[in-house]
Amino acid sequence: MRQDYPTWLAEQKYAENTQVAQIHRVKKVEECYGSLDKHDADGTYQGVIDQLKYSADDERANKPNPSKIKFEGNIRNNLQSYKNAVVRYQKFLKDDGFDRMPSNTEDACEKLELPSEDESAKQRFTLERDMQAALRQNIASLDPSLKIIDDGAERAVNSGFIDITCADGNGIVVVELKAGKTDCKVIGQILGYMGDVQEEENGKQVRGIIVASDFDKRTKAAARVVPTLTLKKYSIEFKFMEET
Numbered sequence: 001m002r003q004d005y006p007t008w009l010a011e012q013k014y015a016e017n018t019q020v021a022q023i024h025r026v027k028k029v030e031e032c033y034g035s036l037d038k039h040d041a042d043g044t045y046q047g048v049i050d051q052l053k054y055s056a057d058d059e060r061a062n063k064p065n066p067s068k069i070k071f072e073g074n075i076r077n078n079l080q081s082y083k084n085a086v087v088r089y090q091k092f093l094k095d096d097g098f099d100r101m102p103s104n105t106e107d108a109c110e111k112l113e114l115p116s117e118d119e120s121a122k123q124r125f126t127l128e129r130d131m132q133a134a135l136r137q138n139i140a141s142l143d144p145s146l147k148i149i150d151d152g153a154e155r156a157v158n159s160g161f162i163d164i165t166c167a168d169g170n171g172i173v174v175v176e177l178k179a180g181k182t183d184c185k186v187i188g189q190i191l192g193y194m195g196d197v198q199e200e201e202n203g204k205q206v207r208g209i210i211v212a213s214d215f216d217k218r219t220k221a222a223a224r225v226v227p228t229l230t231l232k233k234y235s236i237e238f239k240f241m242e243e244t
Contacts, residue, residue, distance in 0.1 A: 001026050001089070002037060008092050013129045015136070018152035025085035032068035036086065040093050049090075052083035056202035080155075087156035127179035131211070131234065132163055135177070139166065142209065142232060146173055157196035160189070165197070171205030172197055178210065184218035186210055190229065 005026070009019040029048065030036055039045040051067050058066075059076045071078045139146045146166040154161035164175040174197060176190045190208045198206045207228040210219070215231050223229050 001030060001035075002093075005089065005092055008095070013133045015133075015152050021081075021151060022085050022088060022153060025082050026089050028069060029082055029086055036089055037093070040090065045090055049083060049086055052079045052086060054079040056200065081151055084151070084153065084156045088153065088161075091161070128163075128177050131177045131179065135164065135175075135211070139164070142175070142211065143168070143173075145169060146175075155197075157193055157200065159192035159196050162193050162197070171207070172201060174206065174208045176208065176210050178212040180212065181214040182210065182212045182216055182219045184216060184222070186212075187219055187222045187226075187229075191226070194228070 001023070006019060006023060009022055014022070026036065029052075033039070033048050033051070036045065036048065039048055052069075054063075054066065054076045056076070065071075065075050065079070067079060067082070069078075069082060135142060136148060136152065139148055143166075145168040147168070148164060149167045149172075150162070150165040154163060155165040162174050163177045166173040166175060174190060174193045176186065176193065178186060190210055194206045194208050198204070205228075207230070209230045209232055210223075211232045211234055213234055215223075215233075220231065223231050
């Protein structure tokens with residue numbers, strides 16, 4: 001595991017206990033499968049991920065733990081946590097940190113005194129991370145019936161990473177956060193996540209919540225015909241006080 005991974009986790013604003021858990025799981029996987037950095041370089045990373053898959057059907061059939069990792073407790077929940085950690089580490093290996101920018105774009109933005117497209121993306125990403133950290137501290141403010149079930153970090157599914165995965169009395173709830181106003185792409189994104197979760201959970205009800213400051217017309221129209229999808233607006237309140 002690269003030495004800068006703990007720093008990256010901290011920059012993603014994961015809670016301290018979540019950072020510790022992610023590092024522990026990556027180390028545990030490497031104890032059993034060897035260096036993930038080497039797997040990434042050799043093109044064998046997906047093979048490690050595949051070893052950590054355990055479906056709802058596998059659980060119903062009472063199949064044994066297919067991985068080399070030894071643990072006690074529920075096989076499916078444990079392997080899901082290890083798989084998420086390995087996929088997250090792969091994301092770290094591929095992450096550019098939004099720091100790279102063509103020199104001509106940088107010069108143009110400097111002359112206009114406007115943020116570049118990369119800088120705007122970084123600002124949106126930072127705000128979404130702040131939103132996620134705040135919401136994880138008080139998920140009941142979004143919906144009192146929700147309980148977070150993703151171990152404090154995004155759940156990895158085939159189509160990407162789910163911002164927050166929750167459960168309610170009826171099934172699983174996928175929460176997608178967007179800084180500012182949405183565009184129509186968010187519908188395909190969250191429906192993809194919901195579809196992946198429904199396939200993985202095999203039979204459990206899945207609903208979705210998109211949180212944004214405002215919604216474009218297509219997102220609103222699509223949500224009207226998807227009964228399992230809810231749109232929620234957020235607002236930011238500023239408070240001011242005299243410096244003493």
